[in-house]
Every structure is written in structure tokens, then in C-alpha cells.
Amino acid sequence: MSGELSPIDKAKFVAAKRAADFVESGMRVGLGTGSTAAWLVRCLGEMVRDEGLKIKGVPTSTRTAELARDVGIEVISLDEAKWLDLTIDGADEFDRDLNLIKGGGGALLQEKIVATASDQMIVIADAAKEVGALGAFPLPVEVIPFGWQTTQALIEETLVSMDVMGRSSSLRMNGDVPFITDEGNHILDLHVGRIGNPRQLAMILNQMPGVVENGLFIDICDVVIIGYGDGRAEVRDINAGTVTTDQLDFVENENLFADMSD
């Protein structure tokens, strides 16, 4: 079945598989959202089933919760867990300091709350997610529906004085209707092109009335695992200052690769 995967999907799988090595029995684990995180959830489900791994998972979206239950992971709420040993999630972009843009899947709010409540955050990604400067991927900002156009205007006006290249934004849609997050909010995608000072932008955005959270994850990620289609997995640890590369044996597994759509 793995022969049917695209190189990008293989890379995502490899990153997820390598990240699963960091998970030990007894851990409370934050489970990210998106296609890469879905691979991780499937890998952990297989370890629960075949290797007796005992973990409690805190999902970052209803989608992930559903998948986690389907593959046999015990799901608890963040408030039940209170604190997590580890969160593993995907990202839309990461830079050399492991600052991130997240929220392409619309789950940035729960993702940031869960990652912040964790001893360690590991990001799993394919190599295309690495950037010199954040911002080519439109920056998601979660806003409450009340007065969202006023909030949008305020954001665009504020962007004029920020170190960014563009200042247009668009309301994320789900077909003909606005996309609604798990918390009932909207997402504005900011087309800023390049963000000169991500920390400053994150702080300014979160001070605006109507903004719930933004997709800049600053100083939250500890480790990034970059997967490659040929089975290599590079592990960069920002705290230890180490970079290691392993070669994963790409074992074809009917169970894992079945129902892989996300």
C-alpha cells in the first residue's frame, strides 16, 4: 500500500513514525490536527494495539478525537489531563528558531492551548514546511463572529505599521459559508507575505478586541522532525542544539495505510 502514497505523504508518515518513538507508556500526549498529525495518531494506535502502549491522548480537534478513538487511543480532555508530557503536531511553516505558523486546518486555538500545556512540543513536517522567514503561508487568526468585519478592518489597519510585506486578509470559507472552528469562531487568513518580527505581530494581534488567537507559535516548539520520502527522518532539538538523522525502514503495513484519507 505504501507504494500508492505520494512522496509528500511518505515524508509525513516518516516524520510521524519517528515522532512516535518519543512516546512512552504512562504519558499524557497532546494529539495535533492535520494530515501529518493523523499519521501520528495512526502510528500510536498501532502501538497501543500491537505493543501494549498505554497512553492518554488529548486531541486538538473533534476530527482528531474521532480518529484517536477509532484507532483505540484512550481520549481524555485537557482539563482531565491538566498537564501533558508531550504534544506532537504538524505545522504550516517553521523557521530556524522553530517558530511556527499553524492553523491551516483551523484548529490553532486548541492546538496552542494544548501545546502550551505540555512539557515538550514536537512538530512533524515534510521539508517543504521549512522557511527562511514566516509568512508566505497565510497567517490564520481566529476571530469571534460578532463584528468580524470590523475586526478585519482593524487588523488590516494595524498591519500598515508592522514589519510585513502585505496587509490583505480573507475570511476562510467552507464552500459557500464561512468556516466555523470547533469553538464556533471564524478564521481570517492574513496575506502578509513575510513577517519580519513574528513575536511582535503575535502580541499585537492578540491585543485586538475580537481576536481570539493567532497562528504564530513563538517559543513553543522544542523539536522538529522533518520526514523525507526516502525514509530519512531529521530530528532537530532547539534546546539541546542537536541535529540527528535516522533512516526508517519503510515497512508496508496494510492496517496503517488503509483508510488513510484526512
Ligand code: 5RP
Ligand atoms: C491545523 C494545523 C496543521 O498542523 C497544519 O495545517 C499542517 O497540516 P498538514 O499536516 O495537513 O500539512 O495547524 O490547524
